[in-house]
Amino acid sequence: MYCLKVKEVRVFEKAKVVSLRFDRELRGYPGQFVMLNVFGFEEIPVSLSSPDSLTIKAVGETTKALLRTEKGKIFGIRGPFGRPFSLPSKDEKPYLVAGGIGIAPLNYLYQYLKDLKWREVTVIHGIRTADELIFDYPEIATDDGSCGFKGNSVQLLMKIIDTTEPFRIYACGPKPMLLSLYKEMKKIGKLKSVEFSLENYMRCGIGICGSCVTNKGLRVCADGPVFNGNEIDERDLKIEF
Incomplete structure (x- = not known):
């Protein structure tokens, strides 16, 4: 596990979605995910939404807590894991x-x-x-x-x-x-x-x-x-x- 600091938080109130941008890249490819350790709650799988961000919908206790994330918060990260999307061929x-x-x-x-x-x-x-x-x-x-x-x-x-x-x-x-x-x-x-x-x-x-x-x-x-x-x-x- 390693730790990343949140440098930007964007909350979409009506959609109940939060986007967290970190201080450095997650070193993954599109389609891969990380295990996000939300201290005080649980560890959850989250797909990468950009090289340095995660975008999460609040559906349970842990993800709802993420809506209250403030800039500078530290999260524990494992991964990225999994098989990413493949590239289309040139004719597709x-x-x-x-x-x-x-x-x-x-x-x-x-x-x-x-x-x-x-x-x-x-x-x-x-x-x-x-x-x-x-x-x-x-x-x-x-x-x-x-x-x-x-x-x-x-x-x-x-x-x-x-x-x-x-x-x-x-x-x-x-x-x-x-x-x-x-x-x-x-x-x-x-x-x-x-x-x-x-x-x-x-x-x-x-x-x-x-x-x-x-x-x-x-x-x-x-x-x-x-x-x-x-x-x-x-x-x-x-x-x-």
């Missing part, structure tokens, strides 16, 4: 498809591709309402129609994508969204052209405890969290109760 058009806070790792991927001078990268962000916007991308889908396309990110993707041309889809978001995308790509035989970033429950982050194993026996923390569509099945994308 990249589509980055996010639902909710799933935009965080895809924001880093977008920056990474633009730094590599990728000419055309399409980012699609699906949210419930305009109040949940945290990054400024042109292709927005909202459930209530308050901003951009009325519908979800998968519906917007299927409206604008040309599936007759080579493409690569990078997806991160809630499981119902990922399942919908999985089914659409399976119907047209294009699962191998999709990379899914999964967010299964995990404890160790390094492939030892087995708490995040998929239905095909792969460990989300070590073999993923990014998986090609052919490496997972629909059971991995269904919500378990």
Whole structure:
């Protein structure tokens, strides 16, 4: 474990999201995650949203505490861990498809591709309402129609994508969204052209405890969290109760 100091805090109150920028880079690639030790609470996995930042939605006690983070706070970090997104081939058009806070790792991927001078990268962000916007991308889908396309990110993707041309889809978001995308790509035989970033429950982050194993026996923390569509099945994308 090593420690990093927060040099900038940005809170999106309506979206209940906080973005923490640190005093140095996390030395990871798009799609990888770190184990963030929130002193006094617990250690949680968080995907990188840029080379030096983490963007987190408040959903539980630990993540809600992060909304109160102040500049100068010290956090313990393990990682980065996991398999990152791969690069598209030169003839593939990249589509980055996010639902909710799933935009965080895809924001880093977008920056990474633009730094590599990728000419055309399409980012699609699906949210419930305009109040949940945290990054400024042109292709927005909202459930209530308050901003951009009325519908979800998968519906917007299927409206604008040309599936007759080579493409690569990078997806991160809630499981119902990922399942919908999985089914659409399976119907047209294009699962191998999709990379899914999964967010299964995990404890160790390094492939030892087995708490995040998929239905095909792969460990989300070590073999993923990014998986090609052919490496997972629909059971991995269904919500378990």
